[in-house]
Amino acid sequence: MADQISEEELLDLARKFSFRSRMDRNAVSGPVMVWGRGSVVRDVNGKEYLDFNSGQMCAALGHNHPRIVQALQESCETIIHSHMSIFNDREIILASRMAEISPPGMNRSMFLTSGSDANEAAMAIAKRYTGGYEVASPMVSFHGMNDSTRAVTFSGWHEGYGPYAPGNYPMFAPYQYRCTFCRERPACDYTCLNSSFDLLDAQAAGQLAAVITEPLFSAGGVIDLPEGWLQELKKKCEQRGALLIVDEAQTGLAKLGTMWAFQQEGVVPDIFTVSKHFGGGIAISAAVTTDEIEERVAETGLVVGHSHSNDPLPCNSAIASIDIILEEVLVDVAKRLGEYWRQHLEILARRYSLIGDIRGRGLLQGIELVEDKSTKEPAFRKGQEIGRTCMDNGLIFSLRRRGSVFRFVPPFTTTEDQMDLAAEILDHAFRQVTAST
Ligand SMILES: Cc1ncc(COP(=O)(O)O)c(C=O)c1O
Structure with a gap:
């Protein structure tokens, strides 16, 4: 059904009929998701995203296992x-x-x-x-x-x-x-x-x-x-x-x-x-x-x-x-993938002083962004900009603490290649936002 209706038409319907009481995004705007498998979701326009939020964390075993x-x-x-x-x-x-x-x-x-x-x-x-x-x-x-x-x-x-x-x-x-x-x-x-x-x-x-x-x-x-x-x-x-x-x-x-x-x-x-x-x-x-x-x-x-x-x-x-x-011995998968993702976060933290802290374990990890490492002033605006850029470029994750903390919950099905790609998308967004400010 949904793939026969355009994104604009769906959003018009949402503007009229959907209740805006969502936790993180209250604006009626895209993307509108229609499909998911493993660690990937697809919107109504056919664009694919790496889902490092596992839906609302409920698809951590992979979409449609x-x-x-x-x-x-x-x-x-x-x-x-x-x-x-x-x-x-x-x-x-x-x-x-x-x-x-x-x-x-x-x-x-x-x-x-x-x-x-x-x-x-x-x-x-x-x-x-x-x-x-x-x-x-x-x-x-x-x-x-x-x-x-x-x-x-x-x-x-x-x-x-x-x-x-x-x-x-x-x-x-x-x-x-x-x-x-x-x-x-x-x-x-x-x-x-x-x-x-x-x-x-x-x-x-x-x-x-x-x-x-x-x-x-x-x-x-x-x-x-x-x-x-x-x-x-x-x-x-x-x-x-x-x-x-x-x-x-x-x-x-x-x-x-x-x-x-x-x-x-x-x-x-x-x-x-x-x-x-x-x-x-x-x-x-x-x-x-x-x-x-x-x-x-x-x-x-x-x-x-x-x-x-x-x-x-x-x-x-x-x-x-x-x-x-x-x-599938997912405890081991979480450890192995968690360590792999951690290495990417550490590389990013060495590259961008905006990253003040890396936290979490296994398939639940996060970074906290600060304007200055000594004052620890939270980087709300830059965090929101980086989050938006990543979403535009096909990576979904969650912004916490008004955008100053990024939370990553990739599904257990995520491959190392997908993690490499997610890290590249993040790197690109950090570069773009830190260069423009
Ligand atoms: C730790 C924790 N407990 C409880 C809940 C509430 O779960 P639900 O949204 O299914 O009611 C959440 C939801 O995000 C959660 O993160």
């Missing part, structure tokens, strides 16, 4: 949708497969649709389990845009939606590149964390149910955790009887070179959530926890779910995505 397509076809032959309270075979198989790839004892999975749903469910579980209601989260963490997750998302998109339910608190972010606590110190000494808990203890009602955090802050600017920080956080939660929820939407399922990012921190959370490429491009999410937590909340009447919870079609896609992750 044949195994996912096959799983969808199987569901079309059997059953697409089912009753959320009557078991279906796909959700049971998926729950058992999740237990295989989760830490020992984290055997219980609940399936929902979006990352926001899964985080909302995780917080509901923590509230029922602890009897508390307060939730804290680092200021650079992102957890979604339903009311309960927006309330604990302080990295932006927070203001203007009226009062939230009481009991949500921001914590200082361990943003080492810009941290004022440890600026003069060789490493993070957790002053940010200690100060956050001093404030939390002072202002909270003593009913902390959970702390929710990403294990690498992606939307907030590709910010790595300082070593040991998550372990310290876990201890502080335990001291207060609160649960630790780790949101693995962007970092889990092999993306950072381990099945889960929290494994790299030597921490096992009480609950973790999964979404994004879990369904290989199909919407499905999960909240995963221990037998003990599941038992207590289920037996005391927890009800969480939506009309599409546990649907066979997305569950079958997620089974296929676990197969792909294990059979």
Whole structure:
């Protein structure tokens, strides 16, 4: 259908009928995408782009992976949708497969649709389990845009939606590149964390149910955790009887070179959530926890779910995505490709003083642009110009922190040649923008 309608006609329709409430681009403008395979997407004019954002990070296994397509076809032959309270075979198989790839004892999975749903469910579980209601989260963490997750998302998109339910608190972010606590110190000494808990203890009602955090802050600017920080956080939660929820939407399922990012921190959370490429491009999410937590909340009447919870079609896609992750050994792919891409970023950083910092791991890496390395003034405008030029030249990636951070999430299917080409497009854009200013 779409290839019979021109871009201009489609955009005219969008101007009349589409709701402009998007996260990064609110203008109605091209490109308009119509096709995707592996790491490449094509717009309605036939122009191809390297997709270093993996769609909205959900196509990290590659666009239209044949195994996912096959799983969808199987569901079309059997059953697409089912009753959320009557078991279906796909959700049971998926729950058992999740237990295989989760830490020992984290055997219980609940399936929902979006990352926001899964985080909302995780917080509901923590509230029922602890009897508390307060939730804290680092200021650079992102957890979604339903009311309960927006309330604990302080990295932006927070203001203007009226009062939230009481009991949500921001914590200082361990943003080492810009941290004022440890600026003069060789490493993070957790002053940010200690100060956050001093404030939390002072202002909270003593009913902390959970702390929710990403294990690498992606939307907030590709910010790595300082070593040991998550372990310290876990201890502080335990001291207060609160649960630790780790949101693995962007970092889990092999993306950072381990099945889960929290494994790299030597921490096992009480609950973790999964979404994004879990369904290989199909919407499905999960909240995963221990037998003990599941038992207590289920037996005391927890009800969480939506009309599409546990649907066979997305569950079958997620089974296929676990197969792909294990059979194609994607943890190794992420490590190998991540190192290759890192070398390109390092070459660019040596060439352009605009690049102040390189961060991230595996297939989630970023660079921060600064006008001056000593003042670290963010290079918002130049970042936006470079981003625009790259898009024009066929490379898609995400601009964070108002354009001063570039986030790269190439799919696992990306080849070294495609990475070389992406680096060339970036190099050209840096050269053009730095020469004209
Ligand atoms: C870390 C993290 N958690 C949760 C979400 C929300 O997921 P969804 O958009 O599927 O609701 C996102 C979305 O980008 C995310 O990056």
